[in-house]
Amino acid sequence: MSDGRINLKLKIWKQSGPNFPGSFADFEVQVSPDASFLEMLDELNNDLESKGLEPVAFESDCREGICGTCGLVINGQPHGPIPKIATCQLHMRNFKDEDTIWVEPFRAKAFPVVKDLIVKRSAFDKIMYAGGFVSVNTGGVPDANAILIPKEKAAESFDAAACIGCGACVAACKNASAMLFVSAKVSQFALLPQGQPERYERVQKMVKVMDDLGFGSCTNTYACEAECPKGISVRNIARMNRDYFVAKVKSANLEVEV
């Protein structure tokens, strides 16, 4: 940890609302290398505010890489240059004195810009409303240890469930596909006994809403996995495709049987 502050040039996307054109604006900051990227933006904003100028709008909350609120494209990469972290976990010691940094919002048709660096990601929630749950009401469920679950299965399910819903996978994908996000949720349940009863129905419902909301299709470029702050694996996509295929076959069979 050094004490010397570094000087940076920032090119930040400014856009006053969803229906206005945006453009990059230039800023200069001096910051401690121990500060986080968002603390650097805080300092910039405090400076702007004290001069009576509008701050740069960006969202964050936990600043620990878990809530999924933050999300910026930094020098062309969602969540910046360091793999497997969210924007809020990026620290300025990863930049050099006199660097120029480009900062943009996550871009996708399904994620309209709200203001500056903030985008609306409610499309993700809508996919969840369609089927991202196990249909059990509160109360009347079996004892927590009634069903044994192999350690590796639980761990694999956890790894899928670790998705923070940030949307970097969509922003990273040239087709703006949401397959990594959706497959992570589908896989979490598909890997657990609790998720079995609705397994095939769930995948169809979630995929349908995903398609309706204007997310693109997956062409297996794996850009999503590379930018995902939680290292969600593309194996989940393969698993979801399998389940989706089985679901289709099952529903086709059903029609034949009826």
Place this chain on the structure above:
Amino acid sequence: MATILNAKIPEGNISEKWTNHKFNMKLINPANKRKYQIIVVGTGLAGASAAASLGELGYNVSAFTYHDSARRAHSIAAQGGINAAKNYQNDGDSVYRLFYDTVKGGDYRSREANVYRLAEVSGNIMDQCVAQGVPFAREYGGLLDNRSFGGAQVSRTFYAKGQTGQQLLLGAYSALSRQVGKEKVKLHTHKEMLELVVVDGIAKGIITRDLLTGEIESHSAHAVILATGGYANVYFLSTNAMNCNTTAIWRAHKKGALFANPCFTQIHPTCLPVHGEGQSKLTLMSESLRNDGRVWVSKIKKDMREPNDIPEEERDYYLERKYPSFGNLSPRDISSRSAKEVVDDGRGVKGGEAVYLDFRDAINRLGKNAIEEKYGNLFEIYETITGDNPYNMPMKIYPAPHYTMGGLWVDYNLMSTIPGLFVLGEANFSDHGANRLGASALMQGLADGYFVIPYTIGNYLASDKPELIPADHDQFKKDKSGIEDLTKKLISINGKHTVDELHKKLGRIMWNKVGMARNEKRLNEAIDEIRNLREEFWKNVKVVGSAEGLNQTLERAGRVADYLELGELMAYDALERKESCGGHFREEYQTEDGEALRDDQNYSYVSAWEFKELGKWEHHKEPLEFEYVKLATRSYK
């Protein structure tokens, strides 16, 4: 010192109170539930579980959050785990023991009946979460795994790696999502509650601001539930998420809800130290690290050597030395205060504000792989933030404000002193007394939301038969224009200090004078300083931008305005409580060897404050009676 508060604790033996109460409460016929409108503010563990469960029962629920999605609530950041008295480890746990530990851990300043109920439903919470598909950690045989947490000698904490809060919240969020999909819950995101509407003394609705459009809106209901979290951000630097704030409960307080034990704040012992002026928040390193990490400092003042160069005999493992039976797992308040002591003594890391948390011995004993399996992700987080590798170099940690035990006063039914206003989760004061044990907040939030409120709100609706008041009623109009005026005022001041600068100043006063160790002189100074700062705020705050549309500075300004009032009440409460208990340590009241000196004779009560006017409160007391847990000096030696 007026009214004695009625906690409405049911009759009977402690183990039967909740069962009897459930039987005696009035029910609403399933077909009639849809005639009731319920507002839930907050979609953290408490709010999401409440909204989902009430939707399932058939009520019409409107849920509100200032986040863009219900999944982002601060609960998501909880790391360590959730307690439940399952006794799966066969190590002597029971509902009674969890109850006992929680009352003792809270330093005998909580209500026995509430805590017992919490312990009683803790097992149901685990059942529910597992059924929802929450992927908890498991053993090789496929059973759920447990770990132990500070303040307990049994292993009753369930976890999902270091992301337990995330997995529990996503479980509650998925249950909520199901109800949103069925249109039983209407979810309002990006909407901040700015006022509680009270008509004839009864809670009837809320006023919100749409954070994207700036529109101020009225919402009416038969009952209002606040599940809006804690207020540790009054210290500016805390482990809470950036947007956590006190506005919802503070404004309800100013409308008549009593505020209980505001000075009871928890300072968490294992957080990363401050790096500099630009620091925006503090990061918690899970307490579970204390299972294997050893806390120490040098025996020598201002020892500038690197930690690995300090030989064993010159290290002071002060927790193990002072508290041999709990050692590094001593409760949070004790661990935090001990860290402050050694730092005040000049023995912190290189003379500064930090102590070491060292895994060297655990790595030697268990091997690097075992440590990596347990704490790998936490070690990674540490390295990302600090640039140091904890496998080779002890972590540096220091206490930070983390959780607020105080909150709105509620009775056994979780109803505040305003009929029709219920308060759940960290926002109420109910279960943790003067100190919360690790892994108990998640348990309480979910107990309140899944298993308590669905019963008690039905009883209120069935017995009190509240009416629905239209949202264009005069009181709604009045409150709405009040909020519009407040917003305009904040923008029009256009002074010379930014909101953050003023918040940081308040934080410094709170940390130095209403923080880990308090005394009369400093508390009085704090009150004066906060008042002056509040005056300065209203004269000289600078809020750029307009009231229309997204304006994050305006959002923060409103929250800081409320902190500037709450801070003063915290200092008053700390001043009034002339004893040391849990997170509240008054330097005047300590034993010869520096331990907290509780005064059960005079202070065995809940302080509940009634707002009169700015800077003036009336003090009420709820006496605490301990029928089951024997009052004793809390010893972890």
